[in-house]
Amino acid sequence: MRIGLLLLNIFSFLLMSCGDGESQSQITDIETENQKTPITAKAIENFDYSDYALSTNGEEAVADWEKYQELAIQISYLKKADLSFFNGDKKLLKKFIDEFKAQIPEDLQTNPIxxxxxxxxTTLLRLNENLTLDNIDSDLKLESVKEVVVAFSNLNYQINxxxxxxxxxxxxAEY
Known part of the structure; x- marks a missing residue:
């Protein structure tokens, strides 16, 4: 009787342990599916958008706007797939954004700008959220990077x- 109970326990243990291998392979498949498109400089270069640069007058107008200059540098790093500024602490990013908006030069304080x-x-905060959460797939992270780059380009366009x-x-008129 004890031998039968022992064999039944061993058989049920083997049966239960066989199921773990299948679920582990499914988890691995899901993880590799989420990491389909890595965020690389090449992927960012392939974005389809109009990249506006500041005109000479625009550069003179934002010369004293320190946070704009810092954001421009960080955007150039972002285009090289350096995400360190954007996936940091949300409080620091929020503080940067508040200072960025507070320092807008007076002659550029129009509704479009x-x-x-x-x-x-909005796009910076969304990018931060998407980069800091582990369960967000790379395609959505890449889309968030594109939104930030496009938003910055559109700001340059509005300034120009x-x-x-x-x-x-x-x-x-001369007449």
Missing amino acids: ISRTIIIE KKLSRDIYEQIK
Whole structure:
């Protein structure tokens, strides 16, 4: 009787341990599926968007805007797939964003430029969340990187547009 009970326990133990191998391979498949597209400089270069650079007047207008200069440097690092600034502490990122918005030069405080800074804030916080969470797949992280780069490019576009409109308004008719 004891031998039968012992054999039954051994058989049930073997049966239960066989199921673990299948679930482990399924977990491995899911993890590799989540890591399909790594965030690399090459993947970021392949983004399809219009990358606007500041004009000479734009560079002069933002020369004293320290947080803009710092964000421009961090965006250039981001384009090289250096995510260290964006996946850090959320409180530090939030403090940076608040200072970024507070230091907007007076001549650039227009509704389109302010709205672009708010969009940058949203995309930076979303990127931070996506990079710090482990269960977010790489495709979504890569999409968040693209949103930040596009938002910064659109800010540059709005700054250029505002400054060229100011120059156009200063031109007076000669007749």
